[in-house]
Amino acid sequence: MKHYCYLLLCADGSFYAGYTTDLERRLAEHNGEIPAKGAKYTRARRPCRLVWHEEFDSKQEAMSKEWHIKRLKHEDKVKLAAGYIITHPKSKQIPQNERIMAEMIL
Numbered sequence: 001m002k003h004y005c006y007l008l009l010c011a012d013g014s015f016y017a018g019y020t021t022d023l024e025r026r027l028a029e030h031n032g033e034i035p036a037k038g039a040k041y042t043r044a045r046r047p048c049r050l051v052w053h054e055e056f057d058s059k060q061e062a063m064s065k066e067w068h069i070k071r072l073k074h075e076d077k078v079k080l081a082a083g084y085i086i087t088h089p090k091s092k093q094i095p096q097n098e099r100i101m102a103e104m105i106l
Contacts, residue, residue, distance in 0.1 A: 003062035007052040007069060007081060010045035015077045017069040019062050023053060051081035 004023050008016040008030060016039065020026035029037035030048045042048050056062040069077070 003056045003059045004053050005056065005062045005065040005069065006050060006054075007077060008042065008048040009051045009081060010042060010048050012045050014045060015051075015074065015081075016042050016045075016048065017066050017077075019059070019066045023050065052084040 001021055004020050006018055006020065006023060006026070008018070008027070010016060016030070018026065018039065025034070027048070027050050028034050030039060030042040031046055032038065032043070054062075054065060056065065069080070072080070
């Protein structure tokens with residue numbers, strides 16, 4: 001089983017870091033597509049977008065990464081997300097204006 005640490009960008013511009021074994025399901029939970037699920041923090045800040053994730057072989061590794069990301073400053077989370085947007089294999093699907101902003105940040 002794969003384990004993931006992820007970073008969401010909320011509608012209010014804040015970030016939310018979390019852990020899951022299923023990214024698609026967890027994002028749907030955060031955005032209310034699966035009723036009564038998702039973090040209380042993200043319920044009031046929808047919609048949320050996945051802006052970074054990393055895959056791990058163990059829950060312990062993924063949760064350790066989550067712990068470290070939660071302690072980053074907002075500006076460092078912005079840089080993490082921007083780097084992901086530029087280097088992610090599916091970055092062509094990301095709107096041009098977001099890719100330009102990411103390149104400007106880095």
